[in-house]
Amino acid sequence: MASTAAAGIELLKLGKADETGLPLGDLPGLVPYTGMTFGGWDLYAEDLLAAAKHHKVLDRDQIDDAEEALAKIKPWPAMGDASFCSGVDGEHRHGDLSHREKIDCLIEDLVRFREESGGSAVLINLASVERTPDRQNPIYHIKEAFEAALDASDPEISPAMLYAYAAIKCGVPYGNFTPSFSGDVPALIAMAEEAGVPLAGKDGKTGQTFMKTVLAPAFRDRALRIDGWYSTNILGNRDGEALNEPNSLASKIETKGDVLNSIVGYDVGSHLVQINYYKPRGDEKEAWDNIDVSGFLGRPMQIKLNFLCRDSVLAAPLVIEIARCLDLAKRRGEGGILEPLGVFFKAPMTQPGQTVQHAFPEQQAALQTWLAGETMQQSYDAARAAAE
Amino acid sequence: MASTAAAGIELLKLGKADETGLPLGDLPGLVPYTGMTFGGWDLYAEDLLAAAKHHKVLDRDQIDDAEEALAKIKPWPAMGDASFCSGVDGEHRHGDLSHREKIDCLIEDLVRFREESGGSAVLINLASVERTPDRQNPIYHIKEAFEAALDASDPEISPAMLYAYAAIKCGVPYGNFTPSFSGDVPALIAMAEEAGVPLAGKDGKTGQTFMKTVLAPAFRDRALRIDGWYSTNILGNRDGEALNEPNSLASKIETKGDVLNSIVGYDVGSHLVQINYYKPRGDEKEAWDNIDVSGFLGRPMQIKLNFLCRDSVLAAPLVIEIARCLDLAKRRGEGGILEPLGVFFKAPMTQPGQTVQHAFPEQQAALQTWLAGETMQQSYDAARAAAE
Amino acid sequence: MASTAAAGIELLKLGKADETGLPLGDLPGLVPYTGMTFGGWDLYAEDLLAAAKHHKVLDRDQIDDAEEALAKIKPWPAMGDASFCSGVDGEHRHGDLSHREKIDCLIEDLVRFREESGGSAVLINLASVERTPDRQNPIYHIKEAFEAALDASDPEISPAMLYAYAAIKCGVPYGNFTPSFSGDVPALIAMAEEAGVPLAGKDGKTGQTFMKTVLAPAFRDRALRIDGWYSTNILGNRDGEALNEPNSLASKIETKGDVLNSIVGYDVGSHLVQINYYKPRGDEKEAWDNIDVSGFLGRPMQIKLNFLCRDSVLAAPLVIEIARCLDLAKRRGEGGILEPLGVFFKAPMTQPGQTVQHAFPEQQAALQTWLAGETMQQSYDAARAAAE
Amino acid sequence: MASTAAAGIELLKLGKADETGLPLGDLPGLVPYTGMTFGGWDLYAEDLLAAAKHHKVLDRDQIDDAEEALAKIKPWPAMGDASFCSGVDGEHRHGDLSHREKIDCLIEDLVRFREESGGSAVLINLASVERTPDRQNPIYHIKEAFEAALDASDPEISPAMLYAYAAIKCGVPYGNFTPSFSGDVPALIAMAEEAGVPLAGKDGKTGQTFMKTVLAPAFRDRALRIDGWYSTNILGNRDGEALNEPNSLASKIETKGDVLNSIVGYDVGSHLVQINYYKPRGDEKEAWDNIDVSGFLGRPMQIKLNFLCRDSVLAAPLVIEIARCLDLAKRRGEGGILEPLGVFFKAPMTQPGQTVQHAFPEQQAALQTWLAGETMQQSYDAARAAAE
Ligand SMILES: NC(=O)c1ccc[n+]([C@@H]2O[C@H](COP(=O)([O-])OP(=O)(O)OC[C@H]3O[C@@H](n4cnc5c(N)ncnc54)[C@H](O)[C@@H]3O)[C@@H](O)[C@H]2O)c1
Ligand SMILES: NC(=O)c1ccc[n+]([C@@H]2O[C@H](COP(=O)([O-])OP(=O)(O)OC[C@H]3O[C@@H](n4cnc5c(N)ncnc54)[C@H](O)[C@@H]3O)[C@@H](O)[C@H]2O)c1
Ligand SMILES: NC(=O)c1ccc[n+]([C@@H]2O[C@H](COP(=O)([O-])OP(=O)(O)OC[C@H]3O[C@@H](n4cnc5c(N)ncnc54)[C@H](O)[C@@H]3O)[C@@H](O)[C@H]2O)c1
Ligand SMILES: NC(=O)c1ccc[n+]([C@@H]2O[C@H](COP(=O)([O-])OP(=O)(O)OC[C@H]3O[C@@H](n4cnc5c(N)ncnc54)[C@H](O)[C@@H]3O)[C@@H](O)[C@H]2O)c1
Ligand code: NA
Ligand code: NA
Structure with missing residues (x-):
């Protein structure tokens, strides 16, 4: 997905791609697509050209066009932890470092990149999904406990949390496109609020959940x-393969879970969601939904939906838009959870105690209101009101 | 559909049905479902019990429950004209009357029914679809020309227009659930505005167009x-059979036509809509849609939608809600085109010169705003604003 | 399924049903449908009328017609064993008996029923699926070991095996419509061959596997x-519920397993089969298949199949035809595995050392050849030849 | 399709493609794939490389591989007639010639090609579909009348018939992959029988009809x-575009017509077949079928089939196999209609007075029997017997 996003922007700069799939276009206030540059970490050292060739999302002509630009983007050595994500175990990483040392490396990379990019940067988590941590653990809930856990290199701090912490510490807005917990724990949310750093997440809403x-x-x-409502998916990319890991699958399905009940306001007893690794498809994905509904006089009806999609094609433009919105928020001086970005996520981060808005039309209206310039709180109130 | 709506209300009164499928429920201001009674005209004399048995929408237990009430509802003799709707040619009609005499009959029926029902009534056109008239004909555009055409029993005045005229004349709100022109001509709209009679239409938005x-x-x-976007339908009820009439089919497809272009704001070159009479299904209907979309980097994706639905089950509750809203508008003193009801129609009646809002989420928001008590004009402005 | 089969035959006798769904019709040699009578065991005592009402396969008119006949068919007390099928635990059973005592009861029931039915009978296993036994256990392989296990009331002898043994012992042909092992173990096969008793099985081929x-x-x-090839099923009947038992599900899926590889002659790497309990459907079932194929020049294509079916409606007529064929075989003097019935089964019983024929067209041709009068061995040779 | 077939064989020769999609493989008696060469006429002069690039069936790597070979295959000037096929009106044709002069040209081309190809050749009609002629016209029924019509350059002799006549005259086996009448008229069949020239047709059975x-x-x-059975198709290639011509569409649909009734043996009242030109798909095609069936006790069930296919990918290998089989028949000395090839056609040519076999399994069995070496008549008898 990272390679698709970068390739797309490079092709846009070259005039070889248009804005299809990019929802926000040239809305005033947002940085133009052609003003964006990419950098990041990966556990594998292959450059973005190699990644793009291997994912087969771009066609041969597009690869030819973007080749030069993509070959230049080489990932920085990453921070990984097999206990959080065993499927992905690359060697492009820093040696045996303490948590604090890792954070220093990350901050160094971030600050350097921000300078090279003209003074502003945004960090989006696009790494493989991590297992769900024990959410009761106090280190996630109290800032001081989190800091102490960092000092102690506590193994329950996941790599994604280290990245999120580094971003907050150096004032870089942070978005989480994955189902991993990362920034979505009370301790980090509180730090972001205090530091005035915008946060958004989590888990990009692309195929079946979007529909x-x-x-x-x-x-x-x-x-x-x-x-x-019976939902099943077949997909064959690296993300799909990771789902053969039961722990990762659990995280992935969890964020899809209560979407439905929350929208309709009652318990849909029979809601099944399945994700299957199915090799023939590669990066292409297929979702099949069967929905049983009752209408007037209790008469049953059925709706079946079949979505032949491409994960990265749906996801990459959302990553780009999330980055542009986080950047706008930062310039507007808005910090903490950026609720109006909920439309981009399967599990929208929401102020504690508030119910989550999952309905796409209401989310879209909230985003538009926010983009039109209102502050977060106003747009939030409007979305709530509309939802009732 | 008429028999389904009436049967549903009778079952609700008996406590044998619940509000599933009825979108508005017990919102303040609306007349309660159990406060409704039904009457109407038909070219065939069979009572609603016979109609319900033959349509097979209700199951045997429901027929048993509603039997007594339905047997009592016998249609009044109707006004038909084979030149407008040749497929339906029942004998339950008044003899050879002039247009003015027909109108007198209709008004007599309406006034009598309104008195029996406690002082308020609403008329909804649920008759078979008529052929499209020549819309350039001045009799449809100028009130005086329309009146003169009535005096002359002009054959270009369709039965549906006579019903609409009668309703306006006696102050009964008028809704048009069919694709026929009826109230949807400038001359009648102007009369309704002047008389302060609410108008709504046209063509109920149920299956494929709703989706x-x-x-x-x-x-x-x-x-x-x-x-x-390729849309095809198979259905086997009397409405489907009427579609074997090329003229009726044309009217029916026309109202589905520019929905798509209007929502997306560009010309979707390949938009096909087909409706097929297919006997095995009876009143059950099936729609199949294939949608080709391009995403980021021009990558093609496909969405397929298969809707196994029941026309009358989807339509009847809308008829009931349209009636309740028209009644509310009348009590609120709102006359002329009731735009906030657009969500219920495939071809929403809209003020001349205004573009039509077809997007369901925006229509739904406009309805909710109106129901919440704002005047029509305010809700209309809000919908417009939201749409931009 | 048992109640559907019995009800169907009763309605045929009454002239209220036709032969739709019954593949073999009035082929010479087969007993006529109206000459069939039903009896059997169940762990629950409810008569077939109660069962039919509760399964909702018949409509109200059909229940009315068959009522009298079905009410008369009351199951005999059954032999159950919670260690083989924990989901189904009715109380309509004989008390604490040894295996030999149970067999005596079963033989008594069978012999009585055969006499009442005019001298010939067939036994078909329609009970809930049992867990898979340890197939290496020698008691299943050697007749003498099986007999000794019976003497010892060995807990590894399942109820389904007791029924099969009882049938073989009293010369009643035995068919196994379930995925349970029952008659499909070498020891029982050898006994049936020696006794000249026809055997057929296993696991009725109805919905998705048929297709x-x-x-x-x-x-x-x-x-x-x-x-x-990705296959998924949703179903909501008692059989589906049993699948929430992991052991039963395993037996059920196993028999679907190698069907595909065996037909195409290579290993289809990505063959997934899922069965899901999904309540809204009741006895109705839905299968969805996605098939990825490569054609000339390696070009990929996709076939999707969606089957909205009714398990019992597809299965009951097969049960009836299996019974008629077993009866014919018995009269023709054919004993042991009746291979030409393979068309009716997901896991056709086949002579040891022979590869199983799963392709429907070849199976159907073999059945027709056999019905046309050839002996089993000839038809078997023809099927083999055609398959090569 | 012609360019796909030729490109495929060239890639096979180069070892860059395998036999996927080619049903007959290296069966003894058939000419090997790598022993085939291509030539033919077209109304447009573009070589097969240009055609292949424009049809986008091959991917860029395959084009690169086959480039040299395809660029060498340039079509010969063709015989066209806008009154039979108005949609296709290229200028790569001989000037104003009489029918007899046209035939001479065609024979010259054929004989030259046969010599260059080592002594044997086969002609397959792959041209755009022609309108249906008036089949009662005696010129199609009596050899002498046909010859006289040729002498008179009768405008009711279509181009496809001229090609077929030329082939028969010089002893070249003739296959008709299109729905056009060409060789499928009694006069030409009689000539082929007398001359001992094998004939096969008509209308390749690929997507929906195959299924x-x-x-x-x-x-x-x-x-x-x-x-x-409701069947609809969407496709966007040149063949699809031709369907916007109502006459061509009629020919195309006609050959699909009675397939169903003939297989099941009764009149399926509601059998609809639609073919729609739908631009977004290019050469890719999609078929959607909905089938309503009744099972035991009259219970309704539904099967839906969605086939995402590629016309040329399915068709090209059949063209290759038809050519190899016609060549084998010629060498075996079999002339006239080659019934065992029926499996390849939507409207299999059949001896007059015989019912047509449409069922795929029976057709496939007949083909295999014939390939195994029996004469046509024996395999025909076997197929008939199996079908009863
Ligand atoms: N594509 C979508 O539609 C979509 C939607 C929602 C969420 N997501 C999530 O987005 C993420 C990325 O998806 P993708 O399709 O690009 O997957 P991918 O497997 O192609 O890419 C993930 C990359 O992250 C790298 N990585 C793993 N752990 C890392 C670490 N600790 N530090 C740095 N790099 C690390 C991997 O080496 C790999 O290159 C996944 O978590 C996925 O669940 C994707
Ligand atoms: N069912 C839906 O989902 C749906 C949706 C949108 C629009 N509609 C429209 O609603 C209308 C009714 O649909 P339906 O399914 O109930 O059809 P229907 O055919 O069951 O009922 C139409 C009734 O109108 C009567 N009729 C015809 N001309 C008349 C006249 N001049 N005066 C009085 N009665 C007359 C007919 O005799 C018939 O009883 C149709 O025009 C249809 O196109 C239906
Ligand atoms: N319906 C199909 O399409 C289909 C296809 C293939 C196989 N099968 C198999 O056929 C069997 C019956 O299916 P069904 O849909 O009728 O299921 P069901 O659950 O409706 O009926 C099974 C019956 O067997 C009884 N039973 C369980 N154990 C018993 C025992 N030891 N002795 C006597 N009775 C016993 C149960 O009480 C129940 O009444 C199942 O094993 C199923 O897997 C069904
Ligand atoms: N593709 C399939 O799956 C399929 C299946 C069954 C039948 N067919 C039939 O096969 C034929 C070819 O299909 P296609 O997809 O290759 O179509 P196409 O349009 O790509 O090719 C047809 C070619 O025939 C040429 N042509 C037309 N009239 C001619 C004439 N009189 N002499 C010589 N050339 C002539 C055209 O110029 C064109 O190049 C069509 O008739 C089609 O209906 C195709
Ligand atoms: Na992905
Ligand atoms: Na069952």
């Missing part, structure tokens, strides 16, 4: 009762 | 370019 | 290479 | 009654 949050509000609005 | 106006805005919001 | 064995041979014949 | 003739026999074999 689910489009359709479910419409059934709700027509009072068609959802009796069951 | 289209739910999905297309989401593709728009994600900048997925629609390269083609 | 798979129809389509795969066609892809093979057109040299379309199958790169992947 | 229909695979599924319908299975429903028949399970006595599932087909209540309705």
Whole structure:
């Protein structure tokens, strides 16, 4: 996905791609697409050209066009931890460092990149999904406990949390496109609020969940009762392969979980979600949904949805837009959880105690209001009101 | 559909049905479902019990429960004209009358029914679709010309227009659930405005078009370019059979036509819509849509939607809600085109010169605003603003 | 399924049903449908009328018609064993008996029923699926060891095996419509051969596997290479619920396993089969298959199949035809595994050392040859030859 | 399709493609794939390299590999007639010639090509579909009348018939992959029989009809009654565009027509077939079928089939196999209609008075029997017997 996003921007700069798939276009306030540059860490050292060739998202003509630019983007050595993500175990990493040393490396990379890029930067987590940590652990809840855990190189601090912490510390807005916990723990949220650093997440809303949050509000609005919703996916890319790891799969499915009940306002007893690694598809993905609804007089009806999509093609433009919005928020002086970006996520980060808004139309309206210039709180209130 | 709506309300009164499928529920201001009674005209004399048995929408237990109430509802003799709707040619009609005499009959029926029902009534056109008239004909554009055409029993005045005229004349709000022109001509709109009679139409938005106006805005919001949309339907009820009449089919497809272009804001070259009479399904209907979209970097994706639905089950509750809203508008003193009801129609009636709002989420928001008590003009402005 | 089969035959006798769904019709040699009567064991005492009402396969009119006949069919007390099938634990059973005592009871029931039915009978296993036994256990391989295990009331002898043994012992042909092992163990096969008792099994081929064995041979014949086949099912009946038992699910999926590889003659790496309990459907079932194939020049294509079916409606007529064929075989003097019935089963019983024929067209041709009067061995040779 | 077939064989010669999609492989008796060469006429002068680039069936790597070979294959000037096929009107043709002069040109081309290719050749019609002629016209029925019509340059003799006549005259086996009448008229069949020239046709059976003739026999074999079958296609290639010509569409649909009734043996009242030109797909095609069946006790079920295919990829290998089989027949001394090739065609040519075999499994069995070496008549008898 990272290589697709970078390649797309390079092709845009060369005039070889248009804005199809990029929702926000040239809205005033946002940095132009052609003003963006890419850098990042990876556990494998291959440059973005090699990555793009191997993922087969770009066609041969596009690879030819973007070749030069992509070959120049080489990942920086990363921070990994096999206990959080065993499937991905590259060697492009720093040696045996303490948590604090790792954070120093990350901050160094970030600050250097920000300078090279003209003074502003955004960090988006696009790494492989990590296992779910024990959320009751106090180190995630209290800032001081988190800091102490860092001092002690506590193994329950995941790599994604180190990246998030580094970003917050040097004032770089942080977005989490993965289902990993990273920035989405109370301790880090509190730090971001205090530091005035915008946060957004988590888990990019692309294929089936996107469609689910489009359709479910419409059934709700027509009072068609959802009796069951069976969702299954087949996909064959590296992200899919990671799902053969039961722990990763659990994180992935969890963020899809209560979307439906939350939109319709009752418990849809029979809601099944399956993700299957299925090799023939490569990066292409297919989702199949069967929805059973009851209408007037209890009459049953069925809706079936079949989405032949490409994960990276749907995801990369969202990553780009999240980055542009985080950058805008920073310039506007807004810090902490950036709720109006909820439309981009499967599990939108939300102020504690608030119910999460999953319905796509309401989320989209909230984003537009925010983009139109209102402060976060106003747009948030408007979204809430519309949802009732 | 009429028999389904009436049966549903009777079952609700008996406590044998719940509000599934009825979107508005017990919102303050609206008349309660159990406060509704039904009457109407038909070219065939069979009572609603016979109609319900023959349509097979209700199951045997429901027929048993509603039997007594339905058997009592017998249609009044209707006004038909084979030159406008040749497929339906029942004998339950008044003899050879002039247009003015027909109108007198209709007004007599309406006034009597309104009195029996406690002082308020609403008329909804649920008759078979009529052929499209020559819309350039001045009799449809100028009130005086329309009146003169009535005096002359001009054959270009369709039965549906006579019903609409009668309603306006006696102050009964008028809704048009069919694709026929009826109230949707400038002369009648002007009369309704002057008389302060609420008007709504046209063509109930139930199956495939409903889904289209739910999905297309989401593709728009994600900048997925629609390269083609192929929609086909198979249905086997009397309405489907009427489609074997090329003229009726034309009217029916026309109202589905520019929905898509209007939502996405560009010309989707390849937009095909087909409706096929297919006997095995009876009142059950099936829609299949294939949508080709391009995403980031021009990559093609496909979405396929298969909707196994029941026309009358989706339509009847909308008819009931349109009636309740028209009644509310009348009590609120709002006359003329009731734009906030656009969410219920495939071809929403809109003030001349205004572009039509087809996107379901925006329509739904406009309805909710209106229901929340704002005047029509305010909600209309809000919908417009939201759409931009 | 048992209640559906019995109800269907009763309705045929009454002239209220026709032969739709019954493949063999009035082929010479087979007993006529109206000459069949039903009896059997169940762990629950409810009569077939109660069962039919609760399964909702018949409509209200059909229940009314068959009511009297079905109410008369009351199951005999059964033999169950919670260690083989924990999900189903009815109380309609004989008390604490040894294996030999149980067999005596079963033989008594069978012999009585055969006499009441005019001298001939067939036993078909329609019970809930049992867990897979340890197939290496010698008691299943050597007749003498099996007999000794019976003497010792060995807990590794399952109820289904007791029923099969009882049938063989009293010369009643035995069919196994379930995935349970029952008659499909070498010891019982040898006994049936010696006793000249026809055997058939196992696991009725109804929905998705039926379609798979129809389509795969066609892809093979057109040299379309199958790169992947993803099969998923949703169903909500008691059989589906049993699948929440992991052991039962394993037995069920196992018999679906190598069907595909065996037909196409190579290893289809990506063959996934899923069965999900999904409540909204009741006895109705839905299968969705996605098939990825490569054609000329390696070009990929996709076939998707969506089967909205009813398990019992597809299965009951097969049960009836298996019974008629077993009866014919008995009269023809054919004993042991009746291979030409393979078309009816997901895991056709086949002579040891022979490869199993799964392709539907070849199976159907073998059945027709056999029905046309050839002996089993000839038809078997013809099927083999055709398959090469 | 011609360019795909030629490119495939060239890639096979280069070792850059395998036999996927080619059903007959290296069966003894058939000429090896690598022993084939291509030549032919077209109304447009572009060489096969240009054609292949424009059709986008091959990927860029394959084009690179086959480039040299394809650039060498340049079509010969063709015989066209806008009154038979108005959509295709290229200028690469001989000037104003009489029918007899045209035939001389064609024979000259054929004889020259046969000599260059080592003594044997086969002609397959792969031209755009022609309109249906008036089949009652006696010139098509009596050899002498046909010859006289040629002498008179009768405008009712279509180009496809001229090609077929030329082939028969110089002893070149003739296959018709299109729905056009060409060799499929009694006068030409009689000439082929007398001259001992093998004939095969018509209309290649690739996508939806292939699947229909695979599924319908299975429903028949399970006595599932087909209540309705709705078939629709969307495709965007030149062949699809030609369908915007109502006459060509009629020819195309006609050959699909009675396939179904003929297989199941009763009249499926509701059988609809639609072909739609839908631009976004290019050479890719999509078929969607909905099948309504009734099973035991009249219970309705539905099967939906969605085939995402590539016309040329499915068709080209059949063209290759038809050519190899016609060549084998010629060497075996078999002339006239080659019935065992019926499996390759939507409208298999059949001896007058015989019913046509459409069921795929029976056709496939007949082909295999014939290939195994039996004479045509024996294999024909076997197929008939199997079908009863
Ligand atoms: N593509 C989508 O539609 C989508 C949607 C929602 C969420 N996501 C999430 O986005 C993430 C990326 O998806 P993708 O398709 O690009 O996957 P990918 O497997 O192609 O890329 C993940 C990359 O992260 C690297 N990585 C793993 N651990 C790392 C670490 N600790 N530090 C630095 N790099 C590390 C891997 O080496 C790999 O190159 C996944 O977590 C996925 O679940 C993707
Ligand atoms: N069912 C839906 O989902 C849906 C959706 C949108 C629009 N519609 C429209 O609603 C209308 C009714 O649909 P339906 O399914 O109930 O059809 P229907 O055919 O069951 O009922 C139409 C009734 O109108 C009567 N009729 C015809 N001309 C008349 C006249 N001049 N005066 C009085 N009665 C007359 C007919 O006799 C018939 O009883 C149709 O025009 C249809 O196109 C239906
Ligand atoms: N319906 C199909 O399409 C289909 C296809 C293939 C196989 N099968 C198999 O056929 C069997 C029956 O299916 P069904 O849908 O009728 O299921 P069901 O659950 O409706 O009926 C099974 C019956 O068997 C009884 N039973 C369980 N153990 C018993 C025992 N030891 N002795 C006597 N009775 C016992 C149960 O009480 C129940 O009444 C299952 O094993 C199923 O897997 C069904
Ligand atoms: N592709 C399939 O799956 C399939 C299946 C069945 C039948 N067919 C039939 O096969 C034929 C070819 O299909 P295609 O997809 O290759 O179409 P195409 O349009 O790509 O090619 C047809 C070619 O025939 C040429 N042509 C037209 N009239 C001619 C004439 N009189 N003499 C010589 N050349 C002439 C055209 O110029 C064109 O190059 C069509 O008739 C089609 O209906 C195709
Ligand atoms: Na991905
Ligand atoms: Na079952």
